Amino acid sequence: MSGTKQKTNRASFGNVRKLPSGRFQARYPDPAGRPMTAPQTFATKRDALDHIAGVRADRMRGTYRDHRAGDAPFGPYAEEWIANGGSRGRLAPRTRALYEDQLRRHLAPLAPMPLNSITPPVVRSWYAKTRKGLQASAKARGGSGETAVRQSYALLRSILATAVADGLIGSNPAQIKGAGIASAPERPYMAPDVLSAIVEKMPERYHLPIRAMFGAHLRLGELVALQRGDYANGLLRVERQVAIVRGIPTVTATKTGEERVVAVPRTLALLLDEHLDATSGFPKSPMFTRPDGEALTHSGIQQAWAKARKAAGHPQFHVHDVRHAGLTLAAQAGATTRELMARAGHRTTAAAMTYQHVAEERGVLVADRMDALAGAAFQTRVEERPAGTERVTGLQGVLSLEMVVGH
Template sequence: MSKQKANRQAFGSVRQLPSGRWQARYPDPAGRPMNAPTTFPTKREAQDHIAGVRADRMRGTYRDHRAGLQPFGPYAVEWVANGGTRGRLAAKTQALYEDLLTGPLAAFHDRPLSAISPADVRAWYARTRKTLANAVKNRPGATGEARLRQAYSLLHTILNAAVKDRLISENPCQIEGAGQVNDPERPYLSPEALADIVAALPEKWHLPVRVAFGAHLRLGELVALQRGDYANGSLRVERQHLYVRGKKVTTPTKTGEARTVVLPPSIAAEVEAYLSATTGFPRSPLFPRRDGEAITGNALSHAWRKAARGIGLGQFHVHDLRHAGLTLAAQAGGTTRELMARAGHRTARAALIYQHAAEERNAALAGAMDALTAAAVNRARPPRLEAVLHLEITTPESRATP
């Protein structure tokens, strides 16, 4: 016992305060004397704390409690400025994070990182939910829940970074499911429904919509296409147009990586005919307005909403084009890796969504096969599937056939 006490005293010391509580002192990593973060009711507990600090130093797991005294706000601002978890944030994402830090998360700005407790987070969450709901109460269908989810998710991510930086011991964001997306899955936009919407659109939007569908483009990628991006039946997708705080900016794609997408042959033929009938430089917008500037996503979205609602298909959004095209590619036999390449996905998780949607159509496809078989047995002419949007799904083998 005496040897254990000697070792503790060699590393640090304890003393009793006028209040009767005990204070523990020991050198910090730089060798300067420092006090424990709290006092202790007994001498033994103070000595045990010193022994624990020494053991953590030897294991390399020591965390200096003083590091967590820095305020959340400056730490969060620096985290965003340095590109977040991956070291790079898209311009639109960075703007969103900055807005959240000065908005819903402003309540934590001056709080020391180590002073944010799970109870504090729960109280903030309940209070912010009411505030955001009141702010949108006059907007039909708005609840403020998406904004709350974004704020909580950002808070959770930043405090996770503080844990990894050894500034705090654990993440106080412990509300189950608070940062998860619970949006219902978008309805499947069938080729037939898409054909009806395209027919209701003004003609100038027909080809952009077909290209977005056939190449699985995000809206920002579609409007950023240039004439030189098309070559030999393929599109080179390497940029997107976004609006950040009302100003248009051009950035790399969402993943930061360019990709080449082979268009369905019929759509490629339409693009070639369009390029032959129009003029422009390689870096000119592929789909320009009358003033020569590129079309905007807002203009296409407005035209789409008007056309879709006019024919009773208002449940579909222009963003469903990408989902519909990838689902059709999955139904045509696209593997996860092939879908990732065409869509520009970084992980397999997103691509699996479209394969799941394709699997759900197994019964419908089986029924269609049965109908075609019955028609052949009865020597009747099988029903012919019309080429919706002139889209053709081909395989390398079929393209090689003379």
């Protein structure tokens, strides 16, 4: 009988009792005044009393978290999180579909578990098993599975971070360092002459679209979504994209949800003017079309590019590298980080900084310009060289955009 006798602590806020197992249980009223029990038992009476004192202090500070709130299963909470637009309150249709697929497939083992039972060891175990399974299934297709596991882990971490903010769990158990960070190597730089060689191997109807993708730094979905009314007087308005959502082409806002206006290079502007004059349509008609009059498609461009890059001897380049090449050239032409962000439609400087790396041609050009500006500062140290041994540098060694899109 004495083993279950209740004892009231000095603060009269809760009570402690010794269980038949020898451990101690702490009880206290919940915020509504109803009795509740601590989420765990304690080895000593002092530990149980300290827990009660901590709960009371948290209530007084306004930082108390009811552990019972985390009893909700992860699956329904994650579904609601996606339905409500994730952590930012809105999700692009393609992103929503991706998240729903990841929740249904890769995060399914965690779905029935209460939020407060998903601990760091549970997350690590799920991650290891999921990664192993994805690697095995991807190997048969010649892939690695790393992208899928990275995206799934990043989704799990974001959902649990919201659960922390909602007061359902005390801390985020997704603590695997680097697991949700993309580590793919930077794409190789495609020089303008290489781009030109590939474009020449494509059917003629793709020449101007690819050049527009290069000069206006368009994503593939933005390119196929262009309308005739989006261009005027050397300015291209980018306000939509065509995204493939569950296999269906869907017109949505741009990737960032924001419009942008890009001033295109002069030669590209002339080509676009000629194209619009030579073709007919309404302002909302597709800018670039197939022979049947329908808009170009992702798959059509990708298939034509894949054949052309092999024929040109450059199989390592993806069609997405066209945008990268254009932005790199803009950086080499002197565009600031802020200007690159505006032209590319980037939200963060980190994305724009990708194109700030300096190619060897740019370094030579900078050195030559220094030489021209320095004047006498270098002249006294330059030894006269035999005729015909001068190094050919300067602007002749740099391919301009006009040379690429206007040949």
